[in-house]
Amino acid sequence: xxxxxxxxxxxxxxxxxxxxxxxxxxxxxxxxxxxxxxxxxxxxxxxxxxxxxxxxxxxxxxxxxxxxxxxxxxxxxxxxxxxxxxxxxxxxxxxxxxxxxxxxxxxxxxxxxxxxxxxxxxxxxxxxxxxxxxxxxxxxxxxxxxxxxxxxxxxxxxxxxxxxxxxxxxxxxxxxxxxxxxxxxxxxxxxxxxxxxxxxxxxxxxxxxxxxxxxxxxxxxxxxxxxxxxxxxxxxxxxxxxxxxxxxxxxxxxxxxxxxxxxxxxxxxxxxxxxxxxxxxxxxxxxxxxxxxxxxxxxxxxxxxxxxxxxxxxxxxxxxxxxxxxxxxxxxxxxxxxxxxxxxxxxxxxxxxxxxxxxxxxxxxxxxxxxxxxxxxxxxxxxxxxxxxxxxxxxxxxxxxxxxxxxxxxxx
Numbered sequence: 321x322x323x324x325x326x327x328x329x330x331x332x333x334x335x336x337x338x339x340x341x342x343x344x345x346x347x348x349x350x351x352x353x354x355x356x357x358x359x360x361x362x363x364x365x366x367x368x369x370x371x372x373x374x375x376x377x378x379x380x381x382x383x384x385x386x387x388x389x390x391x392x393x394x395x396x397x398x399x400x401x402x403x404x405x406x407x408x409x410x411x412x413x414x415x416x417x418x419x420x421x422x423x424x425x426x427x428x429x430x431x432x433x434x435x436x437x438x439x440x441x442x443x444x445x446x447x448x449x450x451x452x453x454x455x456x457x458x459x460x461x462x463x464x465x466x467x468x469x470x471x472x473x474x475x476x477x478x479x480x481x482x483x484x485x486x487x488x489x490x491x492x493x494x495x496x497x498x499x500x501x502x503x504x505x506x507x508x509x510x511x512x513x514x515x516x517x518x519x520x521x522x523x524x525x526x527x528x529x530x531x532x533x534x535x536x537x538x539x540x541x542x543x544x545x546x547x548x549x550x551x552x553x554x555x556x557x558x559x560x561x562x563x564x565x566x567x568x569x570x571x572x573x574x575x576x577x578x579x580x581x582x583x584x585x586x587x588x589x590x591x592x593x594x595x596x597x598x599x600x601x602x603x604x605x606x607x608x609x610x611x612x613x614x615x616x617x618x619x620x621x622x623x624x625x626x627x628x629x630x631x632x633x634x635x636x637x638x639x640x641x642x643x644x645x646x647x648x649x650x651x652x653x654x655x656x657x658x659x660x661x662x663x664x665x666x667x668x669x670x671x672x673x674x675x676x677x678x679x680x681x682x683x684x685x686x687x688x689x690x691x692x693x694x695x696x697x698x699x700x701x702x703x704x705x706x707x708x709x710x711x712x713x714x715x716x717x718x719x720x721x722x723x724x725x726x727x728x729x730x731x732x
Contacts, residue, residue, distance in 0.1 A: 323631045330667045335594040336611035336690040344588035355556030359576050364408045366581030369675040374703045376400035387579040391418050432476045441492030451498030456516040458503045486526050496527045502536025521566045532575035539583035543625045582675040589674025595666045607662045612645025614684040627671040636660030
């Protein structure tokens with residue numbers, strides 16, 4: 321996306337606005353898929369990263385499957401044209417009623433705790449197959465909030481509880497068709513995957529009906545210039561060698577699944593914001609924009625770095641700014657950034673905002689969530705309208721007696 325294109329989008333659709341490039345989404349998907357040839361690989365896009373129906377359809381047209389973590393995401397996937405057999409459902413701390421609803425839809429069920437596993441076995445026996453999410457107790461990820469495979473994580477069934485899993489599966493004659501793990505995000509080292517893989521290989525001998533293994537995801541993208549990123553070709557080669565050896569010892573070829581989210585959509589997106597004020601204090605020059613942590617939460621929640629550029633003043637002198645939002649809260653997009661001189665009204669572009677940007681947005685401070693625009697076949701398309709006041713109050717229900725009390729108090 322070039323500067324002129326982004327400025328035209330800001331002028332046409334206003335700000336703040338998320339902008340995504342479908343070509344980058346497609347390129348990232350194909351690059352990852354091709355890294356694991358000649359294995360029978362299925363990429364289940366983690367739709368929690370970005371679930372706009374148009375983005376889902378782009379990936380469906382590329383042959384992707386989906387990873388859903390709620391019954392609502394399952395229904396969004398079906399709306400986008402995905403068939404149940406292409407959807408993996410990996411819930412966490414949900415009711416058994418939700419799991420039953422997912423079974424009725426026909427998606428692949430991935431269970432991550434012993435109680436639900438036993439309920440599932442008691443209810444379905446061998447009539448409905450399932451996958452088991454294993455917690456390998458491997459610490460991985462760029463932030464504690466996205467490290468999900470360690471011993472204190474709420475996710476998955478401990479690798480040390482496998483004997484209990486086997487007893488439950490045998491007692492109810494359950495059909496376990498997959499083993500799953502996910503250690504965290506921003507993983508650079510192939511050994512992290514291989515350590516977890518070797519644990520799953522050892523466990524596999526307990527389950528003779530496996531059809532696939534799911535290694536989760538966690539592939540890192542670069543947020544800073546010169547920052548390391550996951551070399552998926554290198555990791556792919558290592559995993560191919562490892563998985564082929566396993567399949568030989570297991571006695572037949574299994575499918576290998578991954579659940580990439582950030583890797584596929586992060587670099588495709590940016591958030592366009594407009595400068596409201598340039599505020600000089602005794603120690604800092606703040607650039608205050610018309611967005612905030614309610615639109616892009618990652619900097620505040622994960623201390624995440626996102627490159628910020630002043631696309632309205634490419635030739636301006638470089639100056640040091642802290643870019644902050646309009647939310648009544650500590651609300652910073654970036655501290656001490658060198659930007660081309662920023663003036664009121666200038667448009668800033670916040671990069672790598674395609675993943676966990678809009679999907680984590682909210683209406684804090686009664687602010688509207690932003691619009692979304694997709695550049696597809698070289699043309700910008702509005703794919704989500706900016707919210708309005710009607711969206712804020714749509715589900716509120718007024719108590720008539722309170723209105724009457726207000727009228728009476730005004731009389732008196």
